[in-house]
Every structure is written in C-alpha cells, then in structure tokens.
Amino acid sequence: MTIIKNFIIKFALVAIVFTAFSCKKENAAVTDTSNETASLQEHPSLILTAQGVKDIRAQLGSIPVFDNTLKAVQEEIDAEIALGIDTPIPVDYSGGYTHVRHKRNMVVLQKAGVLYQILDDDKYAKYVKDMLMQYEEMYKTLPLHPKTRSYARGKLFWQCLNDSNWLVYVSQAYDCVYNYLSEDERNKLETNLFKPFADHISIDSPQFYQRVHNHSTWGNAAVGMIGLVMDDQELIDRALYGIKDLKLDTKEKDDDGGFLNKDGKAGFLANIEEPFSPDGYYNEGPYYQRYAMYPFLIFAEGLHNVKPELKIFEYKDGVLLKSINALLNLSDADGDFFPLNDGQKGMSYYNDALVTAVDISYHFGTQDPGLLSIAKEQNKVLLDDSGLAVALGIKNGNEKPFNKKSINLSDGPEGTQGGVAILRNKDIELVFKYAAQGSSHGHYDKLSYSLYEKGEEILQDYGLARFVNIEQKGGGNYLKENKTWAKQTIAHNTVTQNETSHFNAKYDIGSQHHSVLNYFSSENDKVQVASARENNAYPGTEMLRTMAIIKDEDFEKPYMLDIMKVTSNKSNQYDFPYYFIGQVVQKNFDYHTPKTLNPLGNKNGYQHLFVEGTAKASSDNSKLSWLNKGKFYTLTSVTNTNDELLFTRIGANDPEFNLRREAALMLRRKNTKNTLFVSVIEGHGSYSPVSESAVNSNSSIKELKVVLDTEAYTAVQITNINGNTKLFITANTNTSKGEKHNLKINDKNYEWSGSYYFE
Amino acid sequence: MTIIKNFIIKFALVAIVFTAFSCKKENAAVTDTSNETASLQEHPSLILTAQGVKDIRAQLGSIPVFDNTLKAVQEEIDAEIALGIDTPIPVDYSGGYTHVRHKRNMVVLQKAGVLYQILDDDKYAKYVKDMLMQYEEMYKTLPLHPKTRSYARGKLFWQCLNDSNWLVYVSQAYDCVYNYLSEDERNKLETNLFKPFADHISIDSPQFYQRVHNHSTWGNAAVGMIGLVMDDQELIDRALYGIKDLKLDTKEKDDDGGFLNKDGKAGFLANIEEPFSPDGYYNEGPYYQRYAMYPFLIFAEGLHNVKPELKIFEYKDGVLLKSINALLNLSDADGDFFPLNDGQKGMSYYNDALVTAVDISYHFGTQDPGLLSIAKEQNKVLLDDSGLAVALGIKNGNEKPFNKKSINLSDGPEGTQGGVAILRNKDIELVFKYAAQGSSHGHYDKLSYSLYEKGEEILQDYGLARFVNIEQKGGGNYLKENKTWAKQTIAHNTVTQNETSHFNAKYDIGSQHHSVLNYFSSENDKVQVASARENNAYPGTEMLRTMAIIKDEDFEKPYMLDIMKVTSNKSNQYDFPYYFIGQVVQKNFDYHTPKTLNPLGNKNGYQHLFVEGTAKASSDNSKLSWLNKGKFYTLTSVTNTNDELLFTRIGANDPEFNLRREAALMLRRKNTKNTLFVSVIEGHGSYSPVSESAVNSNSSIKELKVVLDTEAYTAVQITNINGNTKLFITANTNTSKGEKHNLKINDKNYEWSGSYYFE
Structure with missing residues (x-):
C-alpha cells in the first residue's frame, strides 16, 4: 500500500x-x-533516450553485435521502404495476408523509427510518418474486424490482442519521430488514430482489457506506452490501474474457459502482482511468459525512462527482473522452453522477446555476465540503451557461461501455490510440475514431469495442440484437440484415476487448487530431490510424488528415480503412462499385438490413444528399452502380476491429422486403493549410424525393489548388474531439514537427518 | 585378357x-x-611404406589434421593398453560382448601397429605381439563359432565375413611389427594363426569366398593382405583369382536369396569387374559400396605398394577411383548416403571407410582439391602415406568445394543394365533408380525415387529394416520385416500393380532384368530430366517414368515434375504411394477416417500398412500439403473422380515395433489398362517455432493438366497462381539429342530438338 x-x-x-x-x-x-x-518531455524517451542516442552514435562502428544488428535492421527496412507502403483493409485471421501485413507493418514502423534516431536520416522518419498517416486515414472510419471468432474483436486484427501488439510497437515508432512531426501532424494522429485506438482496446473491450491475463498485459502496455508518448496521464493511469470505476461480471468466462475477471483486479500493476510468484515464475508457464515478457519489459523500460520515480523495476521486490532469470532457467540445454501447459515446442530464448528480456535484465539489473553469454548466442541486441550496454559488455569480453542449476520456483502471487522444480545433473534435466492451474492455458497434469538429455526429450510433455500462425491449421489458433487431448491428464506423465482427468478437467475447480511442496533438496551434487503432494485432483485420493536425479558411480549417467505414492479411500483404476520418445529396442514381458487398432476409450483423451499392444506384467520389474537419436534409455518399473501394460500411440479420432503419432507405455493397475508406482529411467550408451557401433546398450539395473512403504517413509533398493545395492529412503511426512530420522529396515538401522537418505 | x-x-x-x-x-x-x-621385401610395405614412415616422421607436428588424428589414436590406444588384453572365447552374435571385443581388438591392433611405426615406441609393438600371441594360442584349437545362423560360420565370429574383417585389419598390424618380431615368432604366428585363418575363410568356406559379393571381397582382401605380408604367392593368387580349380554348384543360394556363384566367377579382380559399372556405380548401392570400399581400397593400396607392376588402380579403366567419386555423389547435402536397396539411414561419408576412400582417391588419383574439402569435414586422415598427402594438401590450403552436380550413373559390369540418376538444383536432390536388381541386397522398386531438400527427406525411401549391430533387435541382423516390408514394391515411391511386387519379389527373376534409360539431360541449369522404362517388372505392362527438376521464376524453389506412363495389355489396379515426411497441413479432398485401423492387405507389404483415411478424388487435381522441419511442401497430382486416395501409416503386423510409424498418401486407380500418373512436388516457404511466422505456406500451382498423351509424346501444362502457364513435353520414343520434333497441341505448333521441351 x-x-x-x-x-x-x-x-x-x-x-x-x-x-x-x-x-x-x-x-x-x-x-x-x-x-x-x-x-x-524529451523525445525519444520511451525506449531510446536522448542521452542514449548520443552514446550510441558515439560508439557506432566499434560495437560488433550492435553494429551487426543495426546493419541487418537497416537492410531489412531499406528493403521494406523499396517495396512501398501497404495498409490493406483488414479481412483475415492469423496467417492471412492482411493479418500478416499489419503485423509486419508494426515491426517495420518500430525499426524505422529507431533507425531514424540512430542514423539521423530523414528518410526513415518520413517513411514512418507516411505510413502512420495512411493508418490515420483508414482507422478513423474503420469498423470492427469482419472475423467474428474472438471474444474481443479488434479493428486492424481479428482480436484486440493483435491490435494491442500493434500499438505497443507503434508507440515506439511515434516516440522516435515525435519531434520530426509538426504539432498539427501529431494532433491529427493522436486524435484520429492513437487515442481512439487505445480506447478501443480498453474502454470498448473491457472483457479483454480489464483482467489479469497475458492478453490484458499487452493491452495495458499498449495504452500505457502511447500514454507515455502523448503525455496523457489518463491513459497512463488506465494502463497502470485498469479502467476506472469499471466492475465486470465476476462469473463470465472467455473462449478458453478462464474467468474474465473473477476478483476485479486489473491494470499493469495487477498483472505484475498476480501472475508472477516472488521467484519470478509466471503462472501460465514459460511459453506464455515469453509472450507476455515483451509488453511487461518494454512498458517497464518506458516507465523507468519517463517515470523513474515509479521504480518499476523494484516493484514487488524486483520481480520483473527475477522473472527473466526464472524464464531462462525454464529452458533446456538448447535454450528451448519446457512446454509446460499450452507451450509450442521449439520456442526458445532465441525469440526476439528474449533479446529484449536479456538486454533489459542486464542493463537495468546487476550486469550479470552470464546474460552476456546468452546475448552472444542470440547474436543480436536491442537497438537502444540496454542493447548498447550488452554490446559493450560483449565487446569487453565480460561474458561468463550462464549456468543453469537445479532450481525450485514457487507459483502463486505469494509463492504459496505449489511450483515447478527443475533437477539438473550433467546432461540430464527433470522438469517436475506441482504448480497451480496455470490460468486458462493450464493443463490438468498435477505432479507430472518431463525428462531431457542435452536438450532432447527422453520422456515428453506433449505441449499444445496448435500450429501457431499456420492459417491452414484452424486459422493458426488452438485446435479442438488441445482440449480433447493436450489438456487432459492422460496426455501427461502422471496418474489418471478411473479414466477421468484431474478436477474432471474443469477449469473452475482446478483453478481453486494447487499441489503442495513436500520438500526440495539440491545441496548434494549427486542426489537432487523434489517431492510434492496433490490432494484435490481426485477428491478422496492423495498423491505424493518424490522424484530424484541420482548420479551413482555404478551407472554411466545420472538416472531418475520416481516414487508415486497413491492413497485413496476407495478402489480405483490407476493409469500411469510413460511418453517415451524413440524406437522400442527391448522389453522383458510378453504382449499381444492386435491386428486392428482400436481407441483405448471414448473420452477424456483416451479416445485419441490407439492400443498397439497389451500385456500382463510377468515379473517384479517390467522393463522397456528404447533408442532415440543415438542414445539408449531403459525404464525399469516395479510391477505385480495383476498389472497391465499397454503400448499406446496417439492419433485416434484425429481426422485432421492434428496430433503427432507418438508412443507411450502405460502401466494400468485396477481395483486398487493404496499403491506405489516406483520406476527408474536410465540413459545409457550410444549408437552411431556412421560407425554402426552400439555401446552400453543394456540397462545397468538388475533389480528395483520397494523394501519399505509406510505413511512416514518409502524405501527403494536399487541393485545394479554387478550386484551393488543402494538404498533411497524418502520421508513422506516429517521433511524439515533438521529432522532426525531413525528407521529399521530388514533388521538394519538407518539413521539420518534431512528429508531423504541415499547410500 | x-x-x-x-x-x-x-x-x-x-x-x-x-x-x-x-x-x-x-x-x-x-x-x-x-x-x-x-x-x-621391406616392412612395413602394405599401407605404410618405409619411405612414407620417414616422411611422416619428418612432418610430424606441422600437419594439423594428421597430428590431431594421431593424437586421438594415441589416446585411444593408450587407454586400451591400460585396460589390458582380452581375447575371449567367442560365443555371441553381433552386438554381444565377445563379438564386440574381437571387433574392437582388430581395430586396436591395426592402430597400435601404426603407432609403433610412426612413434617408434616399442610399447605398441609389444602390445601387438602380446595380443597376437594370445590369438595364436586360442586359434590353434578353436572350433567353429557356436552360433549357427550363418551360411558360412567363422571361428572368431559367427560369420566368416567378420573373421575376414579381422584379418584385413590384423594383416596391417602384423606388417607394422613384422621386423620387431623374431623369425620364430613370425613362424609361430603364420603357422598357427594367419595361414589356417586365411584357409578357413577361403578353402574351408567356399560358399562365402568363391563368389562375386561384398562378403567375398572382404574374404579376398583378407587372404591377399596376409599373403602380401607373408610373401605367400599362393595366398595372393587365391585372393586375386579365387580358389584354384574350384567349381561351385551354380544353383545354390545364400541366406539372402542370392545365388552363391551363378557363373563361376571369383576372386578380387572378378569382384572389381562385376559389381562396378564403368561409371563406378556399385550394384548393391552406396550403403554396401561404403562397406565394400574399405577392403577394395586397402588391399588395392597394399597391392600398389608391394606389387606396383599390377597397376591395380588402373584396372578396368581406373574404376576403383571412379567408384569413390560415384559414391560421394550418392550422398545428400549432409554427406548421408541415399538409402537405395538395403541401406541404413545415417550412414555417411564421415564413416571411416570413406576416410580411407577419400585419402586414397586423393593420393593415388589426381589430387582433386574437392576431396580435400571433404577430408577437412571428416577431420581425420589415414595414418599412412595417403593421409600425409591429404594433411599436407589441407595445410597448404589447396582445398576447393566438392561440387555435387546432376549425374547419371550406369549400372552393370558393362554399364548397360540401367542406372541411377541424380538430379540436383540448388537445395533439391532427386534420386531416380532405374537400375538392375542390386544383387541380394536389392529392393523390388523399379523406377522408384526419393526427394531431398538440403539433406532432409521430402519423400523418403524407407531403407532397410534392420538395426545394424544392435543385438537386442534380432542380433543386429536383418529383421524379417526387411523382406516382408522394406524390399516390397509398395514400400517405395513407384507403381505397384494388383497388390503384387515387381517380379513377384522373386530374386531369380528380378536379377535377370533391369530398367532402360530413355534419356538423361542435365545441360540446362533450369531443367534437368531423367526418363527410363521398365518392361519386365510386370509382364505385359510397360512403365515409362520421366522425372524433371525445374527451376522456374514463377516458383520459389525448384520443383519436381513426375510423369509415369503405364501401358498394359489388360486391366489392373495401380497403387501409387507418396511417402511424405512431415505433418499434414492441408488437403483439397474430403476423406473418411475410420475409428478402427485395419491393415490395407495381407501380403506383399500391404499387411504392414494401416489405413488412416480413405477418399474419392473430387477434382482434376488432388493436393496435399505438409510441414517438415520448418518447411512446407505440396503435392499436386492429376486425378480423376474414380481415383481413390488413401492415407496410410506403416506399422501394422509389426509385433516387435521394428518399423517406423511413417505416413503416405496413396493414389489408387482400379480397372485401368493404360494410364498416366502426373504430379508435381513443390517445396515452399518456411515456418519458425521461434518467430512463429509462416511464410509462403501455400502451393503456387493453380492447375496441373495433361494436354497431350500419345505413344510418342506426353505434354503437361503447369499453371501457377498468377495464371502463368508453362508447358513440358517429353518424348517417349525418339529421344536422341539431335532429333527434331514438331507437334501440334490445341492448334498450336511446337518445334524443338532434343528429348524434351519446356517453356
């Protein structure tokens, strides 16, 4: 307050x-x-500053990354100028010509504006002015966009979201040419274009603007940035605090099933407050954080420059800059973001939004040399003061590797709504999700995980079912399989009970709950553990999952140990899939392969799974080995002879071929109340199609055995092929660090302090 | 003679x-x-020569590629020496411990021998001697290998082939330490190990040795190389000409269905004579050429050094060196060999056999600077005279790019048995196969093709069904799906008539025939064409396929035009599959997707295809677009309303998950005698998951139309989306270059000379 x-x-x-x-x-x-x-108010002042422009001009030619970026941008914009200006009457959805053209124009305007400032060449200012005037001429009589699918239609685009994107960029262009324009010209633009544009995406579209959502963040930033350039305090206030005195129906929902505005919060500050945890985790996950990041940071930069007294980068304990660190840590070895919730695979920190994030984080933060190494890989910088700082840092050889370590990121505005733990050891990365729902982009996958080696998936999270911006695939928007498959629990590496999804896949229930951390431990380089509990996904059933990455000298690589303890007040069927990526090499159980493939079920995602093989587990350990991109992997799972094993493949009931035809092994346990799923996944060996040599292609595990399972403890014994035995004990209840434990297993005493034991 | x-x-x-x-x-x-x-006879003399060793020692430290290779080899061998020697009693198939160990030992011995020569350090010689003595001790009482699956069992390995590999390498080691050993030691080794070893793989295994086959080439080279080291003329003769006075049953067959020795030819010279065409094409295809290359070249190098008077590199017009050029041209943009016939994907010119081939080709050939650029990419050289020459060439900056152009490679000993044409334009590569059967590793795929962009498959050839050296997958050997799927016609991009494979998939029929070139034209940079005819695959049916890669300014990239003209004396069903790689983006026909997947048939490969969708073609052009690795592709095919379209997926009746689950669109035309399949495949645009922008994601073809089809000519008109029209006319009969053509189509006269017209 x-x-x-x-x-x-x-x-x-x-x-x-x-x-x-x-x-x-x-x-x-x-x-x-x-x-x-x-x-x-000086101009430019939003992203570039007058002093910054002076500094940049003084350094030009001696700052390679900046110079190269500038050269590329200049070539790009010169080519655009040569093509001439086109501002077509809007007609298309994403991917269509008019959509793509206006989207392109906003970027071109922003870049031309920056070029004008840095190169001091009027041709860029004139180009910006001419295009803005064309927009002014069109916009003043432009009706709503003809496409009707959005809950909040824009004018230039089919949805206000894209209109807001446009204004965020174009505000910057306007700031750059502000002083080039006459006051009459400015008045014309502000009166006929910018002010009504800002009003349309805010006052006229409260269902879009007045809420806590990544869409609204774009809206807020758009209104705020044009407000900063225009020195319009009313717009700036509307950006920071939302539309004054407006109260929305708290029960209305958007297209994605999210509440429009459940608690009345709105505006840029609320959008910082709510979705970011104190650790900087963004509640929708990294894919949407990347998307939201740009308006957060670019508006923050503008606020910092024009309204330094707001101390926006210190807001909520500096969460904006913390969130950049969190986001970078939510990427794999290649820089690709983990596809938690609705995330499109392949999105990475090479995205331009992350150039913004890294440069701003470096400049306005603590000049972390690790960020310079990422900036160097990105090989481009912002053409502004922060980009200059980064380019100078790289030029001066200040960069150090950005070391991603094991990290636990809390979720929720106060950091009390579960979280995401990432366990890392050498090339192995485990992403364990025990977070809250993740807003309307969340999936129903409590306590799920995905596993990576050197940036390649070992066990995948499916990600979203969408081809973003590919018009032929449902207009580039969410496909219906996103809801029928990708969001459902069975699409994830976690437990599905009685063939229904967590919270019955109901957003309004799911969004009331979150999982709870049992413990997280990353002090020991060799054993890193995350453990969390979920009590609400299935009323009456408790799930406690403890996942460890263990580097043991008996094994070639760090392996994953997974202990899922399920306690229920009634008998259930539990399905426990492993979405392995690769080709089957070996299995230790007999199975039946049907001549005809049938779907596994008819709803909750099961309708999308074909059954390629069925088996009864025949031993205490069921094993499956597979080969992917020259590496071998083996799953060893503790089973009993009542367990069923199913080979499944995604793709049933998928008439538009929207889903990838990928496999899983599913462990099915019927008529069971309390149970334990224990498994190990090892990476081992290699295969080269060039040398055709297979190295260490067999599992190193002889036996995986549960030696104790009580309310308080679960103990698992791992015996390798040479007979060496290790014991892992996890505390299920008293997990505080100082806690002393004393436990007898098979007549042997184990004493330790802390949440787990391994030896 | x-x-x-x-x-x-x-x-x-x-x-x-x-x-x-x-x-x-x-x-x-x-x-x-x-x-x-x-x-x-000096030693070493086989691969290294006494003079070569002197030269190498003089240059050491100043030839980076050589020095680095040497360092890596030294580290590798020092580590092996530290591990100690193990020569276990053989028990395993490929991939098992004893197999892998003996395979490793042969390489280690060869390398240790070379290190002894170059570094002049006795520890390497002692190591070779000690290991050889252990082999001598074991071998003199060693029975046949206990595994019985091979038609020719070895002693160290389950098949004579691997024993021969061993001797090819170990002969080189023996040559290197020859002078280090006492005469008694040499006598012991020669009497108890080398001579009986050579006899076992030749005299005792004539079904393996006495034939024209890549296996025999290894056998010949093994016997010949140890013969050269031992100065044993009888062994050398046996290597060059086969076992004296031995005649085998000409009707006997081997495991793969190939004749053991149909015409009595045998020995190393016959193995050069028969499988290589005058252009250097190896009849089994590049994957097996790569495998056969090493013994061909390493024995040739030994013969050249010890018996220069044989002029082995001039034999058959220098075909050994020509074949290296052919082999390099049979690789895609990444250096991966096209998987014609039984080829495992991923095998490339980075394989060590190709280091041998490139170095030998450079040194004993014309010092082609293009080879140096490949050697540089390989980043290693042979540790011998030829490797020294290459390393010096690279050091002196002599390399130039190895430009792969369009090339037509004849097949057959005289070059009269069809061939393989590769059409290249910018990043597009078309591999068109109209060759002979390809020996026992051949597939039944007359006039089939595969298509690549920048080394990525657009339309794939399946390759083999085998996980080479992965023991868990059928001992690393051919899987039964190789015969039931990979060899069958329906697995390839060509016509299958009445659901039976070419030649009824009978090797003895297929190996009597070959396709015939109609014409090949690569003079025009913009239009490159290969056309060939097959009259024997289905008696009574003639297939004439004309394939062109065309760069037209109306299109973003070069596109493929495919005209398959089928003429039959009866009505048939023709199936014409397109094995596209990627995810379906768009199609212009309605189709039905079944709830349950059933196999398309029950034999000839059809039993392995699930039907994922069925349609009737609804327009004159059926179109399918797909997306793969960020690039869009569109197939446009001329269809009539009786045509059926099937979406198929590989994987039915595959209980061991040996096959990849990949898709095809299949065009099915029933009750038809003469017909024409005409299609275009375009690559266009791009998609980046990082910028999420889709560029040029739609086909540029408005209409594809057959405007004339007679016995003499077929004419296809291609209209692009802007209405620009081009005409391609192919001569089906009179195709000589000088031939003048005059043709009236729709009242317009076309006059040209040569085999095709395009404008």
Missing part, C-alpha cells in the same frame, strides 16, 4: 507539470512546427 | 625372386632375430 500511496503523490506532482507542458506545446506550435518543438 | 596375361608373366618373374628371398630369410634367422632381419 505504501508504494501505491507514493505513486499517487508523485502522479499529483507530475500532473502539475503536465499542465504547464500542455500550454507550452500550444505556444510552440505557433512559432515552430519543425524538429525543434520545445517540450518538457 | 591382355591385362590378365600381363599379370601371369609378371607373377612368374616375381616367383623367382621369392625363391631367393625364402632362402635369405632362413639364413638371416641364424644370425639376427631382431629388428634388422634382412628382407627383400
């Missing part, structure tokens, strides 16, 4: 200055319509 | 020298058992 009070006081002061400034503008217009318009 | 006569005369002369030499050896033994044993 103190912060907000301070804001109000400062705004009041600023408002006084604004009044004076407005008068000045009018006066100036009489005598001077050229570049020299006097102004209390 | 002249060449062979010359050999005999020269051998007679050499024999005289040998007699003298034998006496000398005996004398020497009395006075000198050390390194200084006098000898008419």
